[in-house]
Amino acid sequence: MSVSREEFINKLKEGKVLLYRCKRCSNLQLATIVFCRMCNSDEFEVVEEEGKGRVVTFTILYVPPEGYERYTPYGWAVVRLDSGINISGFIDVKSARDLPLDSRVRIVGYDGRGILLKAENSSSSSSSVLTEVTN
Numbered sequence: 001m002s003v004s005r006e007e008f009i010n011k012l013k014e015g016k017v018l019l020y021r022c023k024r025c026s027n028l029q030l031a032t033i034v035f036c037r038m039c040n041s042d043e044f045e046v047v048e049e050e051g052k053g054r055v056v057t058f059t060i061l062y063v064p065p066e067g068y069e070r071y072t073p074y075g076w077a078v079v080r081l082d083s084g085i086n087i088s089g090f091i092d093v094k095s096a097r098d099l100p101l102d103s104r105v106r107i108v109g110y111d112g113r114g115i116l117l118k119a120e121n122s123s124s125s126s127s128s129v130l131t132e133v134t135n
């Protein structure tokens with residue numbers, strides 16, 4: 001079973017991330033890759049993760065992609081999902097003070113800028129929930 005780019009993006013719009021779990025070595029990766037980074041296998045199970053994690057680092061963008069000038073400035077953050085996978089996306093912060101490192105964030109959508117993130121209530125749980133996806 002493989003995941004198309006469209007399926008991957010549609011899940012992001014629902015705040016979820018599709019992952020591949022390697023059938024040979026169980027390595028988890030985003031379902032946008034073709035071969036397992038660890039063992040080069042191309043046999044995967046598809047799993048779904050709630051798009052929640054913690055901010056690893058971020059920067060503030062003042063020069064947006066064309067058509068997104070109205071959002072500037074905004075943040076571009078690297079987030080470690082609860083599964084341990086890193087993703088990056090855009091978050092509405094105007095200043096470095098607005099988003100302490102390690103803040104809880106979640107995926108809230110996807111548009112021309114890429115993945116859209118939003119800061120979460122810091123009391124939310126960090127338990128990882130992976131769901132098998134079957135057709």
Ligand SMILES: [Zn+2]
Nearest residue numbers: 022025036039
């Ligand atoms: Zn593997």
